[in-house]
Amino acid sequence: MTYVVTENCIACKYTDCVEVCPVDCFYEGENTLVIHPDECIDCGVCEPECPADAIRPDTEPDMDKWVEFNRKYSELWPVIISKKDPMPDADERDGEEGKMEKYFSEAPGEGG
Numbered sequence: 313m314t315y316v317v318t319e320n321c322i323a324c325k326y327t328d329c330v331e332v333c334p335v336d337c338f339y340e341g342e343n344t345l346v347i348h349p350d351e352c353i354d355c356g357v358c359e360p361e362c363p364a365d366a367i368r369p370d371t372e373p374d375m376d377k378w379v380e381f382n383r384k385y386s387e388l389w390p391v392i393i394s395k396k397d398p399m400p401d402a403d404e405r406d407g408e409e410g411k412m413e414k415y416f417s418e419a420p421g422e423g424g
Contacts, residue, residue, distance in 0.1 A: 314349040314370050315359060316378040321345055321366035323415040324402040327395045329358035329367060340392035340421030341385055343399055348386035349379050364406045390423025 322344045330338045330345070337351035338358075347358075349370070359367045370379050405411065 313354045314352040314379065315347055315354065315356065315367050316349065316370055316375060316382045317344065317346050318366050318368050318378050319411050320364045320407065321362075322411040323399055323405040323408070324364045324366070325396075325421075326363045326366075326398045326402060327392065328361040328363060330392050331395045332357045332361050333393075336391055336393045337386075338392050339386040339389040340423050341389050342417040342419040342421055343415060344417075345392065346382040346385045346389065349383050351386075364402075385418070388418075389420040392421065392423050394424050396424075 325344055327345065334355060334357070335351055335353050337348045339346050339348060347367070356369075359369070368375060368378070399405070405415070
């Protein structure tokens with residue numbers, strides 16, 4: 313099992329989760345985070361830290377696409393280990409439908 317970041321992180325990018333990760337397996341895109349599925353140790357400490365409820369175990373239904381999404385971008389983006397401010401409209405975007413099509417950026421974040 314691994315944990316993965318799902319669509320609700322897009323355009324929110326709360327980073328509360330990265331500070332509690334004992335193995336630094338979060339990676340930062342311009343407007344979302346991902347978890348490297350091969351580095352995650354399945355401890356689960358990140359899941360309750362996410363204000364947007366965007367971190368889910370891969371054992372839930374229909375998570376295969378999110379595992380691959382997280383794998384792909386964790387190999388392209390820089391690691392993030394420090395908490396940063398969320399996206400400017402994070403509170404308004406939290407829970408919004410269709411965020412992948414509307415907002416997702418493949419550009420890397422700054423990491424750090």
